[in-house]
Amino acid sequence: MHRDGMLAARAVAQSATDPLSGLKVGDVPRPAARPGWSVVRVVASSINMHDVWTLRGVGHPAERLPIILGCDAAGLDEDGNEVIVYPVIADPDAGGGDETLDPDRALLSERHDGAFAQYLTVPTRNLIPKPEWLTFEQAACLPVAWTTAYRMLFTQARITAGDRVLVQGAGGGVASAAISLAAAAGAVVYATSRSEDKREKALSWGARETFPSGAKLPEKVDVVIETVGEATWSHSLRSLRPGGTLVVAGATSGTNPPADLARVFYLQQRILGSTGCTRPELIAMLRMMDATGVRPVIDRVLPLDEIDKGFQLMLDGELTGKIIVCPPAPRP
Numbered sequence: 001m002h003r004d005g006m007l008a009a010r011a012v013a014q015s016a017t018d019p020l021s022g023l024k025v026g027d028v029p030r031p032a033a034r035p036g037w038s039v040v041r042v043v044a045s046s047i048n049m050h051d052v053w054t055l056r057g058v059g060h061p062a063e064r065l066p067i068i069l070g071c072d073a074a075g076l077d078e079d080g081n082e083v084i085v086y087p088v089i090a091d092p093d094a095g096g097g098d099e100t101l102d103p104d105r106a107l108l109s110e111r112h113d114g115a116f117a118q119y120l121t122v123p124t125r126n127l128i129p130k131p132e133w134l135t136f137e138q139a140a141c142l143p144v145a146w147t148t149a150y151r152m153l154f155t156q157a158r159i160t161a162g163d164r165v166l167v168q169g170a171g172g173g174v175a176s177a178a179i180s181l182a183a184a185a186g187a188v189v190y191a192t193s194r195s196e197d198k199r200e201k202a203l204s205w206g207a208r209e210t211f212p213s214g215a216k217l218p219e220k221v222d223v224v225i226e227t228v229g230e231a232t233w234s235h236s237l238r239s240l241r242p243g244g245t246l247v248v249a250g251a252t253s254g255t256n257p258p259a260d261l262a263r264v265f266y267l268q269q270r271i272l273g274s275t276g277c278t279r280p281e282l283i284a285m286l287r288m289m290d291a292t293g294v295r296p297v298i299d300r301v302l303p304l305d306e307i308d309k310g311f312q313l314m315l316d317g318e319l320t321g322k323i324i325v326c327p328p329a330p331r332p
């Protein structure tokens with residue numbers, strides 16, 4: 001490797017049917033320092049469905065290739081401080097005080113090179129001190145999946161202790177976070193999964209009861225956390241009490257479910273969209289994790305040069321929680 005080079009995993013092409021054909025791990029130039037931005041040595045990152053969408057050509061124009069993938073990072077800043085990278089590059093003022101509403105916002109790896117690399121550069125505002133009670137691997141789970149779950153539950157649905165919450169697709173990164181966070185907040189959590197093994201694990205994260213996808217629940221719920229989309233949407237609406245709230249942040253299985261409008265208006269159900277989180281929400285979530293002892297669910301840790309194995313597990317729906325990717329430490 002060249003002295004100014006680094007190892008990185010990039011999207012170099014897109015394919016709807018064979019997304020891994022556009023994934024390339026190799027040597028690229030290191031990012032340079034620039035005013036107002038910090039260079040972070042990445043210690044751990046994690047894979048999100050967002051990386052798969054980029055490789056499939058969903059929501060990411062081909063003109064922006066090649067680009068280093070990866071939205072989540074925990075590492076060391078130039079002074080050796082342990083940091084978590086807040087992943088939304090945006091102007092809070094342009095979003096009325098909420099950077100997720102800035103029409104020009106970009107998640108790491110959308111317009112700026114991402115975290116599957118030995119180094120990345122982000123606006124210094126995006127660095128958040130990593131608490132010592134979190135490992136780098138745990139910290140790398142938080143910026144996208146965990147904060148999305150936090151915002152869905154507490155900012156959008158405004159859950160309170162005793163609320164009944166259904167989480168669809170228990171094994172997912174966002175879903176496993178939602179189960180853990182809702183249970184820690186005193187909610188009665190029901191979860192569905194296609195896999196018996198994942199249903200078993202969801203109980204250990206705090207779910208009251210788990211069910212195969214689509215099964216009837218013992219009672220209607222106050223809130224549904226939906227990231228699966230088409231495959232679970234009708235069940236989500238059927239499971240929701242009159243006046244209840246469904247928060248949707250993803251649609252892994254498809255974006256065109258039956259609308260079921262009559263049910264929605266007759267039962268006065270609220271359907272709320274949610275995307276990402278603000279920097280203050282990430283900090284608030286860290287305080288909650290400190291107070292409750294809740295920690296991320298990690299499926300496995302892979303070296304960066306084996307990242308394709310992690311992508312394959314995600315494509316096959318075989319993961320439980322988060323897959324961590326660690327670049328090699330730079331040579332002294």
Ligand SMILES: NC(=O)c1ccc[n+]([C@@H]2O[C@H](COP(=O)([O-])OP(=O)(O)OC[C@H]3O[C@@H](n4cnc5c(N)ncnc54)[C@H](OP(=O)(O)O)[C@@H]3O)[C@@H](O)[C@H]2O)c1
Pocket residue numbers: 047048049050053144145148168169170171172173174175192193194195198213227228231232249250251252253274275276277314317319321
């Ligand atoms: N809006 C945002 O800011 C935001 C942030 C993060 C993620 N997302 C979106 O949220 C979704 C989940 O992301 P993730 O990173 O958590 O992905 P993930 O870890 O791969 O989880 C996806 C989960 O969906 C479930 N699933 C998939 N296909 C299914 C089907 N046909 N029937 C039933 N369940 C199915 C699976 O659960 P089981 O195997 O347990 O059944 C799987 O574990 C993605 O679409 C992603 O783009 C959005």
